[in-house]
Amino acid sequence: MLQNVNKIIISAKSFITRQYMKNVLNSEKEFKIEEGPGRIKYLLQPNEKSDKLLVVFSGFPLIGKPPVYNYVLTFRNLKCNKLFILDDFGEDYRGTYYLGTNEKWFLTTEITNLISTIKTQLNIKDENITLTGSSKGGFAALYYAFKDTYGCVIAAEPQIMVGNYLSAAQHLGVFNNIMGEYTKEKREALNKVIFNITEQRDQYPNKVIIFCGKNNDYYLKKHLIYFTSYLEKKGISHELVLGDFSQHSQVGKHYPKLVYNYYND
16 A cells, blocks of 8 residues: 555656656757857746856766756756756767867857856856856866856866766767867867866856765766866865765765755855
8 A cells, every 4th residue: 555655656756847847848948159050058047036147067968868958856946047058069969068069169159158148137247156067067067167267166076087088989979079080189188178278267266166976986086186186286276075975876966965055055
């Protein structure tokens, strides 16, 4: 009897979730651009009572699935303006790390234009804008937070050494999306993307928070150590927060609490 009740409850929650996401996706908008397919897809959830904007970038979709907006349901109770940006560019459905295709990184200008348009529309100051995401989305959050000096960035297990990461056979389609083809020189160029954009700036986000599982040696030793060491040498204030988990697949369960805590401070 109890088992049947639990099944009914789970089924009801699943139905409510599907309906919520269906309604949200009906509000999807397109920002016109000149390159690629001529648009960036996004979801905007305004909150008239808030002077803050959270910009959320997506990670890789599940294998065999189309690109999706991440954390829409997870962040539904945050009392702020929210902008979710989709990365569905390139021949590989997993996107281009919000950069662009074939070394023509048109998105580095157009993503900035989109955020600028939304912040003007909502009358949001740069210091009140937080960029966030996990994995690929964490990389994008760091990239644009440093490129455009927004107030805060919260990046969960971002790939810093993107060239090395995308050199794996299962990710070469994404590498080719971004760089056109694989070469060692282009791999090293991708590894330097975050560092290069930071070197071009003399002002930085007020708050830089990087989140990682405390037992995830791959991300700590193969990605984050390079960037946190660099930030320390540059004297750029940052915080490395370690969560009680070890698998990259678990980051989506743990890191949203960090975002909620930041907005509740």
